[in-house]
Amino acid sequence: MTSAxxxxxxxxxxxxxxxxxxxxxxxxxxTLTKGSMMLIDEQxxxxxxxxxxxxxEVSGGSCGNTMAGVASFGGKGAYIGxxxxxxxxxxxxxxxxxxxxxxxxxxxxxxxxxARCLISVTPDAQRTMSxxxxxxxxxxxxxxxxxxxxxxxxxxxxxxxxDAPEAKKAVLKAFDAAHxxxxxxxxxxxxxxxxxxxxxxxxxLIRDKVxxxxxxxSEITSLYEVDTFEKALEMTRKEARIAALTRSEKxxxxxxxxxxxxxxxxxxxxxxxxxxxxxxxxAGFLYGFxxxxxxxxxxxxxxxxxxxxISHVGARPEKALKDLM
Amino acid sequence: MTSAxxxxxxxxxxxxxxxxxxxxxxxxxxTLTKGSMMLIDEQxxxxxxxxxxxxxEVSGGSCGNTMAGVASFGGKGAYIGxxxxxxxxxxxxxxxxxxxxxxxxxxxxxxxxxARCLISVTPDAQRTMSxxxxxxxxxxxxxxxxxxxxxxxxxxxxxxxxDAPEAKKAVLKAFDAAHxxxxxxxxxxxxxxxxxxxxxxxxxLIRDKVxxxxxxxSEITSLYEVDTFEKALEMTRKEARIAALTRSEKxxxxxxxxxxxxxxxxxxxxxxxxxxxxxxxxAGFLYGFxxxxxxxxxxxxxxxxxxxxISHVGARPEKALKDLM
Numbered sequence: 001m002t003s004a005x006x007x008x009x010x011x012x013x014x015x016x017x018x019x020x021x022x023x024x025x026x027x028x029x030x031t032l033t034k035g036s037m038m039l040i041d042e043q044x045x046x047x048x049x050x051x052x053x054x055x056x057e058v059s060g061g062s063c064g065n066t067m068a069g070v071a072s073f074g075g076k077g078a079y080i081g082x083x084x085x086x087x088x089x090x091x092x093x094x095x096x097x098x099x100x101x102x103x104x105x106x107x108x109x110x111x112x113x114x115a116r117c118l119i120s121v122t123p124d125a126q127r128t129m130s131x132x133x134x135x136x137x138x139x140x141x142x143x144x145x146x147x148x149x150x151x152x153x154x155x156x157x158x159x160x161x162x163d164a165p166e167a168k169k170a171v172l173k174a175f176d177a178a179h180x181x182x183x184x185x186x187x188x189x190x191x192x193x194x195x196x197x198x199x200x201x202x203x204x205l206i207r208d209k210v211x212x213x214x215x216x217x218s219e220i221t222s223l224y225e226v227d228t229f230e231k232a233l234e235m236t237r238k239e240a241r242i243a244a245l246t247r248s249e250k251x252x253x254x255x256x257x258x259x260x261x262x263x264x265x266x267x268x269x270x271x272x273x274x275x276x277x278x279x280x281x282x283a284g285f286l287y288g289f290x291x292x293x294x295x296x297x298x299x300x301x302x303x304x305x306x307x308x309x310i311s312h313v314g315a316r317p318e319k320a321l322k323d324l325m
Numbered sequence: 326m327t328s329a330x331x332x333x334x335x336x337x338x339x340x341x342x343x344x345x346x347x348x349x350x351x352x353x354x355x356t357l358t359k360g361s362m363m364l365i366d367e368q369x370x371x372x373x374x375x376x377x378x379x380x381x382e383v384s385g386g387s388c389g390n391t392m393a394g395v396a397s398f399g400g401k402g403a404y405i406g407x408x409x410x411x412x413x414x415x416x417x418x419x420x421x422x423x424x425x426x427x428x429x430x431x432x433x434x435x436x437x438x439x440a441r442c443l444i445s446v447t448p449d450a451q452r453t454m455s456x457x458x459x460x461x462x463x464x465x466x467x468x469x470x471x472x473x474x475x476x477x478x479x480x481x482x483x484x485x486x487x488d489a490p491e492a493k494k495a496v497l498k499a500f501d502a503a504h505x506x507x508x509x510x511x512x513x514x515x516x517x518x519x520x521x522x523x524x525x526x527x528x529x530l531i532r533d534k535v536x537x538x539x540x541x542x543s544e545i546t547s548l549y550e551v552d553t554f555e556k557a558l559e560m561t562r563k564e565a566r567i568a569a570l571t572r573s574e575k576x577x578x579x580x581x582x583x584x585x586x587x588x589x590x591x592x593x594x595x596x597x598x599x600x601x602x603x604x605x606x607x608a609g610f611l612y613g614f615x616x617x618x619x620x621x622x623x624x625x626x627x628x629x630x631x632x633x634x635i636s637h638v639g640a641r642p643e644k645a646l647k648d649l650m
Contacts, residue, residue, distance in 0.1 A: 049419060052423060053424070054384065054423045057416060068379070087412040094377075098378045098380075316379065
């Protein structure tokens with residue numbers, strides 16, 4: 001195995017967030033389930049946007065946030081994801097490249113617009129997300145540069161990609177290319193509803209291909225359809241190679257075979273917005289992993305990154321994470 | 326004079342802000358003068374954006390911010406400004422309409438893109454702005470709905486409009502329509518560089534047409550080419566009907582003939598970002614003016630709105646200003 005040009009290659013849904021304040025009545029009127037991510041079509045997206053308050057636009061996407069975190073630690077990152085050649089696509093690409101993440105996926109020149117995630121922030125600091133996947137549905141196997149995959153120590157993907165059938169094929173192609181090059185592959189379960197949609201496929205993938213699994217308590221208990229974290233942990237131990245499971249204020253647990261590393265959460269003065277905690281945990285963990293750190297230290301770095309992200313609004317780091325290590 | 330459908334009609338450059346952090350070296354490298362607003366062409370805008378760090382996109386424009394403030398006080402506002410029918414134009418229109426400001430100017434279907442203001446925020450909390458006017462240059466007399474102008478108590482415009490020759494003609498048409506309907510007209514000097522570009526025209530306009538003049542200390546001293554605020558005040562008293570002049574932490578001074586009302590600044594716990602202070606002062610003042618308040622009370626409302634805006638990042642209110650009155 002040659003030395004790697006990149007620490008982490010991320011593959012994800014390339015999404016621009018539109019964030020606006022809302023009250024509970026707004027969620028009720030538009031039948032939105034607080035705290036969840038729901039997929040919506042273009043017509044629904046247009047109607048919901050028209051009803052939302054004034055917003056701010058900021059690059060997002062779970063995996064995009066993770067790659068921003070890897071770069072903020074000083075890691076070398078690359079990203080594959082599909083935007084349209086429109087203004088928001090330009091914004092998404094700019095914001096990744098501006099922090100030093102390599103991003104060369106060709107933008108679609110026809111078809112739906114760049115994906116938007118309409119985010120309603122309620123006074124209790126929760127975020128309710130409605131995602132119009134738009135151009136993301138155009139991501140396919142042809143977008144996977146196998147040489148690029150082979151040049152990254154870890155290829156990391158989001159479970160959300162299963163929502164676009166061609167994107168799933170792209171992931172499988174990337175996983176095979178990574179393994180052929182002697183590299184590792186990693187996936188996040190994304191959210192418990194996503195797990196509900198693709199449970200059997202995710203379990204097979206974890207058994208057969210995944211080297212590093214990320215998930216939180218609700219995702220992993222949903223995956224194995226058990227009622228406690230402890231039961232899920234033992235199921236995971238049987239099926240996954242390495243798993244890093246997050247538990248909010250209880251910190252995280254990393255397992256690898258018979259090893260178990262329980263790492264407490266990093267201290268946070270005030271939790272402002274929990275969005276992106278999982279994305280940034282993965283960033284810290286993968287930065288540590290690709291820099292030869294022991295698993296407990298990887299988990300500690302994940303916790304540091306998650307603590308930074310939940311201390312402010314927005315899912316991309318405001319402080320350089322390398323200064324917080 | 327019939328009762329007015331709108332309190333304030335604003336006419337301005339319709340701009341989406343792109344805000345990113347930068348250090349002093351970045352300003353030096355790109356020959357940007359800290360704290361100023363500079364006009365740039367599309368090529369320069371593209372190059373500067375490519376060099377900037379990750380950003381957030383948020384609706385802006387001086388007059389757009391003012392109208393958001395008027396609406397936040399509970400005032401009835403309308404806006405005339407030109408965007409392109411592109412994604413950022415959609416964002417600009419959405420954000421105004423979402424707070425209840427009427428905005429019906431036809432978007433351009435050809436020509437340059439919606440205007441962007443590239444804002445570099447340095448660690449000292451100052452903002453340096455580079456504006457690509459884009460579609461704003463297409464605003465012209467045909468965009469002035471004289472019936473709409475006649476239905477607003479005050480038509481308020483930004484001096485920045487003088488940077489687009491057809492927009493200036495639009496303003497003059499609107500001013501005449503307002504006066505023909507027995508309404509008032511108002512202008513902000515926008516910034517001292519803008520005053521430097523159009524000093525003679527602004528002075529003539531103030532003498533001949535303007536009912537309410539807004540400016541800050543550096544703008545008004547530039548306008549009359551004097552070296553102290555006191556001298557500028559006496560020049561203003563001779564030439565303007567009503568003038569509301571802001572002095573940052575020293576508050577504001579309103580003059581009308583021999584009347585002088587000096588009003589202290591509202592208290593601010595911590596100044597985070599001074600952008601938009603003048604825009605929001607005008608919002609509070611005009612809300613008060615169109616609700617029959619005495620001039621000193623108008624100035625006090627202006628101060629409250631300015632204090633809210635400088636206590637957070639961004640130039641549109643985060644709290645409902647009507648709750649702060």
